[in-house]
Structure formats: C-alpha cells, structure tokens
Amino acid sequence: MLTKALVIILLxxxxxxxxxxxxxxxxxxxxxxxxxxxxxxxxxxxxxxxLAIALLAGLRGVVADFLWLQGHTFWEKREWLRQYRxxxxxVTLQPQSVLFWxxxxxxxxxxIGYGARSDPNNRTQAEGIKREREWHRKARDFLQRGIExxxxxxxxxxxxxxxxxxxxxxxxxEPPCRDAxxxxxxxxxxxxxxxxAPQFVARMYPRALEQCGETEAAxxxxxxxxxxxxxxxxxxxxxxxxxxxxxxDKLKIPDNQRVFPKNKxxx
Amino acid sequence: xxxxxxxxxxxTPSPTEVQTPxxxxxxxxxxxxxxxxSRVWIIAxxxxxEAVRQKVFNFFLIIGLIFIASASFFAQFTFGEQLKFIKDxxxxxxxxxxxxxxIVGTAQLLPSEVENRTIYTIxxxxxxxxxxxxxxxxxxxxxxxxxxxxxxxxFGAVLFIKEQGMIRELRxxxxxxxPASDMADLNQQIRQVPQETFDVNLVKAVLAELMKATLxxxxxxxxxxxxxxxxxxxxVPFMIFVAGMLRGAAxxxxxxxxxxxxxxxxxxxxxxxxxxxxxxxxNVVPWSHVGQILVYGVARTVVIVFAAxxxxxxxxx
Numbered sequence: 119m120l121t122k123a124l125v126i127i128l129l130x131x132x133x134x135x136x137x138x139x140x141x142x143x144x145x146x147x148x149x150x151x152x153x154x155x156x157x158x159x160x161x162x163x164x165x166x167x168x169l170a171i172a173l174l175a176g177l178r179g180v181v182a183d184f185l186w187l188q189g190h191t192f193w194e195k196r197e198w199l200r201q202y203r204x205x206x207x208x209v210t211l212q213p214q215s216v217l218f219w220x221x222x223x224x225x226x227x228x229x230i231g232y233g234a235r236s237d238p239n240n241r242t243q244a245e246g247i248k249r250e251r252e253w254h255r256k257a258r259d260f261l262q263r264g265i266e267x268x269x270x271x272x273x274x275x276x277x278x279x280x281x282x283x284x285x286x287x288x289x290x291x292e293p294p295c296r297d298a299x300x301x302x303x304x305x306x307x308x309x310x311x312x313x314x315a316p317q318f319v320a321r322m323y324p325r326a327l328e329q330c331g332e333t334e335a336a337x338x339x340x341x342x343x344x345x346x347x348x349x350x351x352x353x354x355x356x357x358x359x360x361x362x363x364x365x366x367d368k369l370k371i372p373d374n375q376r377v378f379p380k381n382k383x384x385x
Numbered sequence: 386x387x388x389x390x391x392x393x394x395x396x397t398p399s400p401t402e403v404q405t406p407x408x409x410x411x412x413x414x415x416x417x418x419x420x421x422x423s424r425v426w427i428i429a430x431x432x433x434x435e436a437v438r439q440k441v442f443n444f445f446l447i448i449g450l451i452f453i454a455s456a457s458f459f460a461q462f463t464f465g466e467q468l469k470f471i472k473d474x475x476x477x478x479x480x481x482x483x484x485x486x487x488i489v490g491t492a493q494l495l496p497s498e499v500e501n502r503t504i505y506t507i508x509x510x511x512x513x514x515x516x517x518x519x520x521x522x523x524x525x526x527x528x529x530x531x532x533x534x535x536x537x538x539x540f541g542a543v544l545f546i547k548e549q550g551m552i553r554e555l556r557x558x559x560x561x562x563x564p565a566s567d568m569a570d571l572n573q574q575i576r577q578v579p580q581e582t583f584d585v586n587l588v589k590a591v592l593a594e595l596m597k598a599t600l601x602x603x604x605x606x607x608x609x610x611x612x613x614x615x616x617x618x619x620x621v622p623f624m625i626f627v628a629g630m631l632r633g634a635a636x637x638x639x640x641x642x643x644x645x646x647x648x649x650x651x652x653x654x655x656x657x658x659x660x661x662x663x664x665x666x667x668n669v670v671p672w673s674h675v676g677q678i679l680v681y682g683v684a685r686t687v688v689i690v691f692a693a694x695x696x697x698x699x700x701x702x
C-alpha cells in the first residue's frame with residue numbers, strides 16, 4: 119500500500135514537474151499555428167458523434183478528408199449548400215491547409231457558381247446571373263480568410279488573382295472591367311514575389327497588368343522576365359518573346375529600343 | 386587431531402561459532418546478481434517472439450496493412466487531394482493501430498506470465514525483477530517498432546505507386562500534341578511530383594507516432610504491474626490515452642483553474658505527438674520542436690517505467 123501511495127505521489131510530483139515543459143511545447147505549437155479550431159459543442163454538433171470522437175482521438179486530418187469527400191458527393195448531387203457547409207467545416211478543422219482553401223473557393227466560384235446560374239429553378243436569366251455573382255463574392259470572402267490564415271504561401275494569392283481575372287472581370291456590367299484586372303494584377307504580383315512560385319505565376323502578372331490598362335508597365339514586366347538568366351531560370355521563353363513582340367508593336371517602340379528589333383537580320 | 390588441524394592452518398569452528406545462526410539476509414546478499422543488459426535483451430527477444438505469435442497482433446497488423454493499401458483508391462480527385470488523403474489515411478491508420486498494439490500487446494505481458502506460472506521459473510533464476518520488467522517493455526517496444534516499420538514500408542509503396550502513376554499521366558500529355566510553350570510548365574510539374582510525394586518531414590510524423598505508442602505501452606505496463614485482469618489492463622490505459630488526447634482542449638478551457646490543471650498533469654498530453662496533420666498541410670515542423678516532443682515522451686516514459694518497477698519489485702508473486 120505504501121509503495122502504491124509512493125508511486126501516486128511520484129507520478130503527481132513529476133507531472134507537476136513536466137508542466138513548464140508542456141507549457142513551452144504548447145506555446146511553440148501556438149507560434150507555429152498548429153491545430154485548427156477548438157472542439158466546441160457547436161463543432162461537435164456539426165460533425166456528428168462519430169466524427170467528433172475521431173477528431174478527439176487525434177484524427178483531425180482524416181475527419182477533414184472524410185468531410186471533403188462527403189462534400190464532393192453533395193457536389194455530384196448538385197446539393198450546393200450542403201457542400202458549402204462541409205467546406206466551411208473542413209477549413210475550420212484545418213485552417214492551415216492550402217488545398218482546402220484553394221479547392222473550396224474553386225468549387226464556389228466555378229462549380230457552384232455555374233450550377234446556380236444554370237439552375238432550371240431560376241425564374242429569369244438575370245436571377246441566375248445574380249446568384250452566380252453571389253457565389254463569386256462568397257468565394258472571394260472565403261479566399262480572403264484563407265490568405266489571412268496562410269499569408270506565407272504563394273498559392274492563395276495566385277488563386278485570388280485568378281478569381282478576379284477569370285470571374286470578377288466578367289461580373290461587372292460595363293466591360294472591360296479594368297478594376298477586376300487591376301486587382302488581379304495586385305494579387306499576381308504578391309504571388310510572383312515568392313521564390314518558390316511556379317513560372318506561370320510570374321507570367322500572369324504582366325498579362326493582368328495589360329488587361330488593367332497598364333500596357334507600359336506590362337511591357338516593362340515582360341522585359342524583366344526576359345532579361346533573367348536563361349540558363350538558370352526555367353521559363354517558357356517562347357511565350358515571353360511572343361508577348362514582348364506583340365507589345366512592342368502595340369506600343370510602337372522605336373526599333374533601337376526593342377528587345378526584338380524588326381529589321382534585325384535573322385541570326 | 387584438532388591441534389594437527391590447527392597446525393595445518395585449517396580453521397576449526399569453536400563451539401560458540403557453530404551455535405551462532407547466520408543472518409537470514411546473508412545468503413541473499415551473496416547470491417544477488419548485478420544488472421545485466423544481456424539478460425534484458427534475452428527477455429526482450431523472447432517477449433517479441435511470443436508477441437509476434439499472438440493472433441491479436443497479427444490481426445491488428447493485417448487490418449492496418451489493408452487500410453493502408455486501400456488508401457490508393459482515391460482516384461477521382463486532383464493529385465494534391467489524392468496525396469493528402471493517402472497521407473492522412475495512412476498516418477491515421479499507423480497512429481490508431483500502433484496505439485492498439487501498444488495497449489493490447491503490453492496489457493497481457495505480465496498477467497500471462499503469472500497465469501502460465503512461467504514468471505516463477507524466470508524469477509527463481511538469477512534474474513532481477515527490473516531486468517524482467519525492462520525486458521518485457523523493450524520486447525513490446527520492438528514489437529511496436531516492427532509493426533510501424535511494416536506499415537511505413539507499405540505506406541511508402543502506396544506513395545511510390547501513386548507518384549509513378551501521376552508522372553506517367555503527365556508524360557502522356559506530351560504525346561497528345563501539347564503546344565511547345567506548355568512543355569516547360571509540364572516539365573516543372575513533373576519535377577514537383579516526387580518532391581510533393583516523398584516529403585522528408587513524414588519521418589518526423591512517424592517518429593512522433595512511435596514515441597506516442599511507446600508512452601502508451603509504458604502506461605499499460607504500469608497498470609499491468611498491479612492488476613491481473615486483462616480487461617482492466619486494456620480499458621484503463623485506453624481511457625488514460627483518451628484523457629491525454631483531451632488535455633490540450635482542457636488546457637485551453639480550464640487555463641485559469643490551476644488546481645484542476647495540476648491534477649490533470651499526471652496524464653501525459655498525447656496531443657503533442659500528432660504532427661501528421663501539420664506535416665500534411667505543409668506547415669513547418671522544425672526538428673527542434675520534434676526533439677522537444679521526443680524528450681518529453683522519453684522523460685515521461687522513464688518516470689512511468691520507474692513507477693512500474695517500484696510496484697513490481699515489491700509485488701508478491
């Protein structure tokens with residue numbers, strides 16, 4: 119009996135001794151932005167009992183994946199709101215997952231948006247367009263939250279740029295909707311500033327600038343891309359050359375200032 | 386004759402000496418053996434052999450392997466989604482199965498020895514109880530390591546198959562008349578596939594899972610030193626594990642209730658060892674953080690095994 123009492127005292131005493139270490143690990147996890155939202159009663163209700171148990175057992179990723187798969191099924195059944203609810207829960211569970219923010223906004227802006235526009239229950243075509251634009255705005259707000267959670271990756275800035283470039287540029291009533299392209303350019307510039315961003319991200323920035331009306335800035339950006347070291351930087355150089363030639367013609371750049379002079383003899 | 390004997394240098398006990406009884410502890414002190422690492426390893430080896438022969442271990446391992454192998458069936462989704470699902474599922478299965486093996490595999494180590502009466506034979510030999518206990522624990526640890534290694538091998542194979550499939554798909558696009566301008570982008574994508582598939586950080590997640598399972602095994606060993614009921618030995622460590630998983634949430638909710646938190650401190654925070662989610666999401670998991678967690682796990686394990694030794698060394702067998 120004495121031994122058991124001694125062991126209990128030992129375990130409690132050492133447990134207390136471990137508290138500073140545990141607090142330090144917890145502080146480090148908070149600093150590194152680990153784990154998602156706290157498991158509240160509302161979250162438990164939203165997940166259901168089985169998934170809540172799995173969540174508490176440390177299988178947060180598996181639960182999020184399961185809900186994502188379930189959301190995919192809702193999408194196939196054209197049950198948009200249910201899919202949207204699942205997407206929201208998934209990003210609550212794993213707010214640090216780029217994949218879920220990225221694909222979540224894509225589902226909203228591209229799939230759900232199109233589905234809402236072409237819904238046969240719409241009374242008029244205008245109603246469909248209105249509903250589609252609502253989903254675009256939802257996707258933008260959603261993605262903005264994603265960027266606030268993960269500001270240190272290029273992916274979500276690029277997707278926000280694409281959202282403005284592809285969707286909001288068509289949402290305004292008076293084309294050419296330059297504001298949307300200018301916004302897209304801002305986000306592409308942010309995305310391209312990351313060293314690990316793929317090569318196509320850097321090319322989207324001058325494209326958006328051109329659509330925004332900043333043709334000279336776009337030309338300057340294409341030149342910057344072209345004058346990188348071709349042996350060190352991987353790029354689609356033929357695309358850049360094509361764009362530069364096109365803009366040099368459009369801006370009527372004097373031959374002696376062109377990157378690709380017109381009367382240059384073929385090498 | 387006595388005189389002769391004395392002359393020869395032989396000692397003859399005097400009558401008083403003969404009558405004095407020897408202290409009871411004297412022979413024990415003389416025969417007490419020192420700590421032997423080789424004996425610990427022998428017991429660990431035998432424990433491992435016995436454990437591997439158990440049906441329950443094979444059952445869990447096969448279930449785990451089936452789940453991991455089936456993780457490759459997420460084929461409808463983007464490559465990023467597929468990879469995430471595979472990694473989450475496989476690491477989740479490794480976590481669950483290793484915890485179950487740690488509990489079930491360790492819970493019956495001591496009770497089965499007592500029930501089969503083999504413990505009497507072993508402890509009658511020059512084997513110290515701490516050697517026996519450590520041997521059992523290390524045997525259980527070896528079992529966990531082997532199980533996790535087997536699951537990791539299959540996990541690696543699933544990832545390799547997925548990676549090769551993805552590269553094959555991308556290369557097929559080359560042959561389908563892709564414009565030359567897109568070739569550079571495609572090349573870049575192909576180069577990124579292996580980087581995204583075989584993330585070196587996955588090793589950190591597996592190490593943390595092994596540490597978690599070791600700690601669970603140590604707790605189960607502690608419980609089994611004073612309980613002979615298999616059900617009790619399985620149920621209590623499982624409940625402690627669940628409580629340990631909830632400690633993080635408790636620390637957030639009851640941060641201001643210091644006495645309660647002090648009482649809860651007896652249970653290790655198992656949530657620390659769940660690094661898989663962070664790694665799969667692409668979060669930075671520095672080695673310093675992994676090291677901190679491993680030190681925490683080892684320190685907790687040492688204390689718990691020591692507590693188990695205290696109980697087992699004084700247990701009447």
